[in-house]
Structure formats: structure tokens, C-alpha cells
Amino acid sequence: MTGHAPSAPRTTSMGRARGAVVIGAEGRLIEVEADIGQSLPSFVLLGLPDAALRESQDRVRSAAKNAGLSLPARRLTVNLFPASLPKAGSGLDLAILVSAWAADGKVSETENVLFMAELGLDGRLRPVRGVLPAAAAAVHAGLGTIVVAQENAAEAALVPGAEVLSADHVLDVAAAFRSPSLTGAALEGTLGISRLVGGVSTDEAHPAEQLPDLSEVRGQLEARFALEAAAAGGHNMLLLGPPGAGKTMLAERLPSILPPLTDEHAMEATAIASVSSAAQAQLTGLQRTPPFEAPHHSASAAAIIGGGTGMPTPGAVTRAHRGVLFLDEAPEFQRHVLDSLRQPIETGRIALQRSAGQVIFPAQFQLVLAANPCPCGMNSGRGLQCTCTVAQRRGYLRRISGPMLDRIDLQVRVERPRSSALALAEPGETSAQVLARVRQARARQRERLAPYGLQLNSQVSLKLLSDELRMPRPVTAQLDAALDRALISLRGYVRILRLAWTLADTQSRDEPAAEDIDAAMQLRLSAGDVR
Numbered sequence: 001m002t003g004h005a006p007s008a009p010r011t012t013s014m015g016r017a018r019g020a021v022v023i024g025a026e027g028r029l030i031e032v033e034a035d036i037g038q039s040l041p042s043f044v045l046l047g048l049p050d051a052a053l054r055e056s057q058d059r060v061r062s063a064a065k066n067a068g069l070s071l072p073a074r075r076l077t078v079n080l081f082p083a084s085l086p087k088a089g090s091g092l093d094l095a096i097l098v099s100a101w102a103a104d105g106k107v108s109e110t111e112n113v114l115f116m117a118e119l120g121l122d123g124r125l126r127p128v129r130g131v132l133p134a135a136a137a138a139v140h141a142g143l144g145t146i147v148v149a150q151e152n153a154a155e156a157a158l159v160p161g162a163e164v165l166s167a168d169h170v171l172d173v174a175a176a177f178r179s180p181s182l183t184g185a186a187l188e189g190t191l192g193i194s195r196l197v198g199g200v201s202t203d204e205a206h207p208a209e210q211l212p213d214l215s216e217v218r219g220q221l222e223a224r225f226a227l228e229a230a231a232a233g234g235h236n237m238l239l240l241g242p243p244g245a246g247k248t249m250l251a252e253r254l255p256s257i258l259p260p261l262t263d264e265h266a267m268e269a270t271a272i273a274s275v276s277s278a279a280q281a282q283l284t285g286l287q288r289t290p291p292f293e294a295p296h297h298s299a300s301a302a303a304i305i306g307g308g309t310g311m312p313t314p315g316a317v318t319r320a321h322r323g324v325l326f327l328d329e330a331p332e333f334q335r336h337v338l339d340s341l342r343q344p345i346e347t348g349r350i351a352l353q354r355s356a357g358q359v360i361f362p363a364q365f366q367l368v369l370a371a372n373p374c375p376c377g378m379n380s381g382r383g384l385q386c387t388c389t390v391a392q393r394r395g396y397l398r399r400i401s402g403p404m405l406d407r408i409d410l411q412v413r414v415e416r417p418r419s420s421a422l423a424l425a426e427p428g429e430t431s432a433q434v435l436a437r438v439r440q441a442r443a444r445q446r447e448r449l450a451p452y453g454l455q456l457n458s459q460v461s462l463k464l465l466s467d468e469l470r471m472p473r474p475v476t477a478q479l480d481a482a483l484d485r486a487l488i489s490l491r492g493y494v495r496i497l498r499l500a501w502t503l504a505d506t507q508s509r510d511e512p513a514a515e516d517i518d519a520a521m522q523l524r525l526s527a528g529d530v531r
Helices: 056-066 093-103 131-140 150-156 170-176 221-233 247-252 263-276 301-305 335-339 342-347 390-397 431-452 462-466 473-484 490-506 514-525
Strands: 014-023 026-036 042-046 075-081 113-116 145-149 163-167 194-197 237-240 324-327 349-354 357-362 366-371 410-413
Touching: 014 093, 014 131, 026 093, 026 131, 042 056, 056 093, 075 093, 093 113, 093 170, 113 131, 131 145, 131 150, 131 263, 145 150, 150 163, 150 194, 163 170, 221 237, 221 247, 221 410, 221 431, 221 490, 237 247, 247 324, 247 366, 301 335, 342 349, 410 514, 431 490, 462 490, 473 490, 473 514, 490 514
Parallel strands: 014 113, 042 075, 113 145, 145 163, 237 366, 237 410, 324 366
Antiparallel strands: 014 026, 026 075, 163 194, 349 357
């Protein structure tokens, strides 16, 4: 029996590297596999790439050629795993090139390194969006080393546990991971790699930006009181009043009386900013100040809640996560746009389903609406200067639907200040003074609600209010009567109870009294019937 001749040892032409794409506001790791075949020159990219990612084929070949480390003139097949996940953007350029070089034996030990940068045709590394959530996903998966462009280095280094390597040119990356067998003049004298260790302490975090101060608002004692209550309990708010009364001034100063974001919340807000900002925008520190979003009233539903073609992108509700979403001239927004906020107000997130897949964005924000009382805006006080008909007045405010208004805890009228308020010798309290009380109120809430996994009164459920936080019947008698007479809905009943707890916290009381219930009802209903 004739035996088979021993086969020649198989040589591998496979190379691997790690990349990342951003889905929603979270990073997803991609394993990039490259195989060099023996057939005619071609470049095949697999794994559901979008148009921008398909163009990486030409960027990769040109960058390698102009760097002096050309890819072999053979068939190059690149697979992006998981293949079923749609992938978009140019952030995988560097990972694709490194995997191809690894398949050709030019670099080594790249399997457990995250590479994330766009390539210029001359081999320069260019910044991309979403580096922070991508780096966080890499560290969570056990990848300690992250390679990015110089402009993204500080952002990637915000993630504790990350070892960040940054460079200006792809030759620097090739030199850092060069194979022992690689020789040539192309890499001589190159190693422009910078190394950073991830992690940001409180001292390293950027200080809060200078915000408009509440002391600039003269008079408006009721509105200031309502604004403090909204900040203390995380409540939504409607400011109703004529033009020039100070509605916008009040809303813009709400972030100045909100506590700085915790490390966890700051990381969330900064990750969203990383995904939403331009690639050239450099993030060098965590965002400690609660975000403030104020879209124009002509904004579409996609601009507010997120969307777009292909994989959805974040909207204003997500950019306002852990902060404030301010809708000025609220009745001028399209009604379906306002109603689209009802779900995220209740759930704290927005789920968007498109043909490319489903994306869930975080959306825990405080909503502040501002509105004129009528189309001409002069239906204030006695309304003698108002030129609108009764039907026009009613129709104008009914553009905000009843279910939407039912989700607004505080509905406050803001009248024009009198000359006596403007002539006050001393300004009102500063934001710092109000913030100190807000911090104390929130500390009481955290202590009380910690056993239930909650932090703010605005998060308390009906079950919790009916059981562990139930108030005596004499305290809630007036509110119960309003519910029985159908003056308020059950949702309104719950929101008034939440607000009453916040008012008690601002007064350092252990539980609400009847006067807190009465004040909460007044703050919710003082704008009158705006429907």
C-alpha cells in the first residue's frame, strides 16, 4: 500500500485586530479579520458596512502605500464580526489596516488591542466620534490597550483602566506593533506614540462652566420658589406668561441650581456628548454640569427624540440626559412632536426601531416648557391689550395636549415684574445660595428613597406613595376631594404627592403637612386651565 507524501506545513495569512462602532450611545466591539488570498488583486469587505465604511477600502490601500508599507497585490478579504450587526462610519479604518498588515506579517500582537481612528490618504490618523463609549466597552471586555488619534487621546483616557496609545501617523502605530521579522527604512526613526493611563479623579475633572446666575432675575418670587422646588425634586415645569416676563431667564438658570453630576452620571453625559458632537470636537474632561438643550420650535420629531436614515442618532432628549430640556414657545412646536415626549418622560428612555435595527437611548431629563397665554401674548392681568378672540386663546394653549400637560408637575404663571421689583436695592438670592438648599433637599430624598433604589421624589411610584410613604387622610383630604370631583387625574394626584414631598424636604420636614399638599396643588394649578 502506497502512503501519501507528507503535506507542506500550512502558513497562515490571517490577521486580527479589534475595532468598535457606536450603537445608540454605547460602544460595540468589532473583531476585524483579514485574509490575504492567492488570487488577483481585490479588496472585499464583509459584515454589513455602510457607504462610508465601504469607502475605507480606498483609504486603507492609499494610506498603506503612501506610508511605505503597501498591502500585497493579492486578494484581501476583511470580515467584520459580528457580521449581522450593521456598521457605520470611518472609525474602523485603522483596525482594518492593522489587521491587513498582521495578515501580511508586518505587525503582530494586535488581536487584543482596540484600534479606532479614521485614515487620511497620506496615512495620518484623524479623530472620530464615540471614542469614550468605545473605550469603555473595550475596558469592560478586558482589552487594556486602546490606540487612537492624538485628538482623541484625552477622551479615551477618561475611562479608568484604559492604557491609551495615541499617534499622528499610521507609521507610528506600525512601529509600535512591528513584527520582529519586519525590516525596512519606512519605520526607521518612527515611534511618535504617546501613552496615557486612563482614569479621572474629582481633582482632574474640568470645573463647572460659568452659568447664568439666578440673582439676575428680579422679583418673580413665586416663579423662583417653583424653580427651586423643580430643581430639588427633579420635577417638570410649565412657565406661562406674557413676552418679556422672564420665562426664558428662569429656565436658563435652572442648571445653575442643579447639583454637579456624579461620576457615573458625568460619564453617561460625556459619552452622549462624544457620540453627538463633531469628530473634531475634543473632549478633555467629564461633563460635570447638567446639560441644557433648547431646540427651536421648528425642530422635527427626529431632531427631538432621535432618528435619521439608517441607524438612529441621538436627539435633543438624549443630549439633555441628566439635565434640562427647555422648549420655549411650546405651543409653536408641532403637536405630535410634543406628544412624542410623553413616553420618555415616564420611562426615562426612548426606543427607536428602524429597518437597520432597534436602538435604545437614555432620556432622563427635566422638561421645562414656556408659553405665552395667547397668540398675541398680551392676555395677562386684566388682558386689556389682548387682541385675540376667546376661541383663539383657547385654541392656542390646546396645542399642548391634555395628556402632555398632565405630566407637568408645576404649572406656574409668570407675570411681568413691577417697577418696584426692578428698583430693589439688593438683588435676589444667588444660584449658590439656592443650590445649597437644593443639595440638602436631595440628600434627604436619597436617604429616604435609598431602600427602594430611587434618588428623587419625581421617581416615586403610586405603589410606594400608597404604602410606605402613605400620608394620613386628614393631610390629603383636599387632594382626595379634588380627585373624587375629577378635577385632577390619578397621574396628577401622584405628581402632586411627589411635589408635596419635595416641598417638605426643602423645609427640612420629615413628611408633608396639609400646607405642603395645598402649596403643591397651587403650584400645579396656578396657571389655570390651559387646556
